[in-house]
Amino acid sequence: MAAHRKPRQRSLSGHTARTAATIALAGAATATAFDGTGHADPRLSPAEVKSKVDALYREAEVATEKYNGAKEKAENAEKSLGELRDEAARKTEKLNAAREGLGSLAAAQYRSGGIAPSVQLALSSGPDQYLERAALADRADSRRAATVAGVQKQLQEIEQLRTEADTTLAHLKSRQAELNRHKKTVTGKLDAAKRLLSQLTGEQRAEVTGEDRASRTAGRDGVSGTPPKAADARASAAVSYAYKALGSPYVWGATGPDAFDCSGLTQAAYRSAGVELPRTTYAQIATGERVPRSQLQPGDxxxxxxxxSHVGLYVGNGQMIHAPNPSAPVRLAPISQMPFAGATRVS
Structure with missing residues (x-):
């Protein structure tokens, strides 16, 4: 049987080799262009960086507010779980005491109640004594029955508490998983924005982020002006707090006193005035009375x-104090610099 032979491969040389090499390099370059790897990204202009960074910050802020909401629910679930476990422990202790009482009654019955009524009557000194003993036995039986019923009820209550605790624990684990997802989203967006900003010079970064020396030092060297008067004492206290926070860094998920995210700043400001706001922007807007833009007052x-996805504290003259994003600290800014969505007057 004839052996199969592989065809001889012809070596490339001269013009043919150069042509093949050129085609191979061109193919590699084309593949690299499509898969986005193996080459540096083209240098973006400051305006392009700003557009991309602003979009990333908005996406990160949306994820941050979702993180804040999930965190609040996780904390509430954890608190409820602790309360359920504490209540179950108290009821278990009460149940054990009731069981001991039931055991004492059973022992007493064994000692005195195991004799047949006819024998008790024969052994008694008279009918009156028997009847007295019978009445005592009836009362003991009633007390024992009540104790048994109480124990059964407590067992049911403890079982219900354990079921509720299991459900709450499942909710807690779900919230914790949600927290991790939102955290991953936030950090991914912020890291991408940081990489884009690193392409710029310091001067370009300041231009892109809107950061200047005045806003960097506001609140630290007295260049913050005088807080305006608000409609009531609580709004005034919140505005004063916000002015003192000028220059504090933005940290997502932070509620002060040294760093804030946007809803963390407004929550901390009103907490200083004795008002507890919800944690998230989409919950805060549902607090108090909605007011039109034309009727804004300091403290709104x-x-x-x-x-x-973003909130600030209005301080008058078309200005607000807000925590913008990781590239800028808490600062004064015109409310016209972002798409206005609504306003609430805290009541």
């Missing part, structure tokens, strides 16, 4: 973007 909460 102002919200931005379609998804209500």
């Amino acid at each position: 909460l102002v919200f931005f973007y379609q998804g209500i």
